[in-house]
Amino acid sequence: MGMEKGKGKRKGGGRVLIVDDDPLVRGVLSDIFYNVGGYKTDVAADGFDGIEKIKNNEYDIVFADMAMPRLNGMDFLREIKKINPSMPVVITTGIPSIDMAVNAIKEGAQDFITKPFRIDTVISIADRITGEKKLLNKLAVKDDYEASVGELKAELFKKLQEIGILQSISTELDGLCDNKEIFERIVAMASKLFMVKEASFGAIENGHLKIKGSIGTMVKDISIANSIFENVIKKKTFCLASLGEVNPHNGTLLTSPFLSVPLTMNNEVFGILNLSNKADGTAFTDDEIRFALTFAEKAAMRIENNALYEVFYTNLMNTLKSLVISIEARDPYTKHHSERVSLYSLQIADVINLGAEDKDAIKFGGYLHDIGKIGVRDTVLVKPGMLTPEETTEIRLHPVIGYNILEPLRFFPNEMDIIRHHHERFDGSGYPDGLACDKIPLIARIAAVADTYDAMTSSRPYRNAMCHDAAIKELKRCSSSQLEDEIVLAFLQTPAGKGGARLSLERTTH
Ligand SMILES: [Fe+2]
Structure with a gap:
């Protein structure tokens, strides 16, 4: 039985089981229930511990954390319902969302509350639930039967209506971002x-x-x-x-x-x-x-x-765009390179009829592909002349640096394929992972063709830009070894591949 606390100060409280992996949260909730609500409390450190306690003890309510190791709140809820379908469970969460609330309620949760807890909310939920339970118990007593059924019906009606509102808001508004x-x-x-x-x-x-x-x-x-x-x-x-x-x-x-x-x-x-x-x-x-x-x-x-999502997303996109601009500013030879890679890649995506999601990833991922160059020293990045082996190693780190910058944001899962893999070669001789053929994500294979073409047709400190025809000849030569031939063929059908699109974007003429 372990950690159960004694009798509470208020009359009429029931017994609460608090399940949370964070000892601080367990302590705070325990104190609230015991000292303010007059409830007896018991605690469990995770879902499995909680299940054991429910099997062996009587509780009036369970308060369970949504995010727990081993058994998360939703799985824990399902397990409880198998043991005792009428056990009231309140889900607690740090991240409030209507979807989560609706899912929890659909799975049989009585309510949900968000952290940090407001004492009055916690107590009023517990009081309401124990009140409903008493009402149900009253049903068993014949004398009060009529009145109790009336009260219960009214309560149920209110509850159903509220749940209905929650559910309809969620389904109706889901997928609307505008x-x-x-x-x-x-x-x-x-x-x-x-x-x-x-x-x-x-x-x-x-x-x-x-x-x-x-x-x-x-x-x-x-x-x-x-x-x-x-x-x-x-x-x-x-x-x-x-x-x-x-x-x-x-x-x-x-x-x-x-x-x-x-x-x-x-x-x-x-x-x-x-x-x-x-x-x-x-x-x-x-x-x-x-x-x-x-x-x-x-x-x-x-x-x-x-609103939060939109503001956050827009800010993030703008920050990343300024990063790209700052990299290109360090190396004037690559001015607008990122924009062109994005544009040419999109043109290839059009020719091979890629879906909207891939096109979105190509558009922004193409723009961000060299973002890892932020981690490459200027002396290497803009060195006039051939690179030493050490410098080559350093510049070849940029796909992984870019990947590491964006990975923790978890916002651009598809774009990351381009950032990490745009220097892979179709025959497996590229970097950083040495992937070959269709092991290389399709959007990265596309970006590789766009990137190679733009690199060849841009001037570098140590060589002049190739003309369009020479670059196309070189692309064809690299087909099947460095680049995928089908993508090269698709590129030849694009406005850029036909030699026309470069006019639309400013180029440096060093
Ligand atoms: Fe690159």
């Missing part, structure tokens, strides 16, 4: 879920609610001053306008209540969802308002994820 689409979808879903004839979503910008999507109403941007929105922003919660007040959508008098709920990011209201004109003509119930707040919260989470 904010405009997300806003429009949020409005459409809200009008369906809350059965209103009028709905709008607006973002707060310069004292106005900039309408990003609306249904059932032709609504333009609305000034926030002295409107219902001012209150929503100030109070950071919903506001209701009643019959006879002004409809913010169109300035007429309201004939049915108008509900505004905030969408927040970092505790600041950034958008407002408006619902009005319920199809059945009734007022909004407390439950509906609560659902509207949950809906807005989940939608805000999705928008925030999207």
Whole structure:
């Protein structure tokens, strides 16, 4: 039984099992449950330990970490459900996402919470779950049967509706990366879920609610001053306008209540969802308002994820692009080389009909292919003359250096094939891994042809640029040894291979 703590201070607590590989988290949660919630607690350091404890003890709730070694939270959840299908499990996670929440709920989790934990959230979830459990137990007592069934039905209904909201938000918004689409979808879903004839979503910008999507109403941007929105922003919660007040959508008098709920990011209201004109003509119930707040919260989470991802991705792309520019600035002979390799590779991809995903990888990967040169000394990189064997070894490190720069980012898995393998040779005599034939990723074989052609037709300090015809002759000579002949043949059919495309990009004429 081990580490169980004693009786809690509050009356009516149950027994909680905390499963987390981090002793600090176990300690914090244990303290919260015991000292604040009045629960008895027990801890397990991983899923297997947790399973053993569940087999041998009685618990009211299990709080399990999502990311654990040996048995992760989802597998642990499945195992628990095999032993005791009605055991309430709450999943804890450091990375909140609606997908994770929905998956956990689909697998039978009761709820999920994100780290760092808020004491009141942890306790209220535990209290709610033990409350529901008591309600279920009451069902067994005949006297209270009718009342209990009624209460239980109402609880179940609320729960189902909330889970429904979570699931529909996830499925509806999945795969949408464009904010405009997300806003429009949020409005459409809200009008369906809350059965209103009028709905709008607006973002707060310069004292106005900039309408990003609306249904059932032709609504333009609305000034926030002295409107219902001012209150929503100030109070950071919903506001209701009643019959006879002004409809913010169109300035007429309201004939049915108008509900505004905030969408927040970092505790600041950034958008407002408006619902009005319920199809059945009734007022909004407390439950509906609560659902509207949950809906807005989940939608805000999705928008925030999207915004963070976009900002992060754009920043990252820009940083990498400036790195490439800085490398090319060190070596004026290679100015625009990366752009041209990207362009020629894309032209080859067109000829051989590659799919969109490969083309994306080629476009950015072609641009980044020499990014590892950032780790090569200037004296070697721009040396006028032939390189010594040591210098050759140093410059040949650049594919691996580039790979090592990008690998931890985990953002460009396909692009990395080009970065690492653009100097592999079809006959296996290239570097860094000596791969041959189709062991070399296709997009790297393509980039190799583009890179070779551009290198030959660019000037170097120690030699002049080859003319197009001579370079093509050389490419054909290297077919099947250094380069794949089919890719060379494809290159010959591209605008660049026909000698035309170079005009479109500036070249240095040293
Ligand atoms: Fe290279």
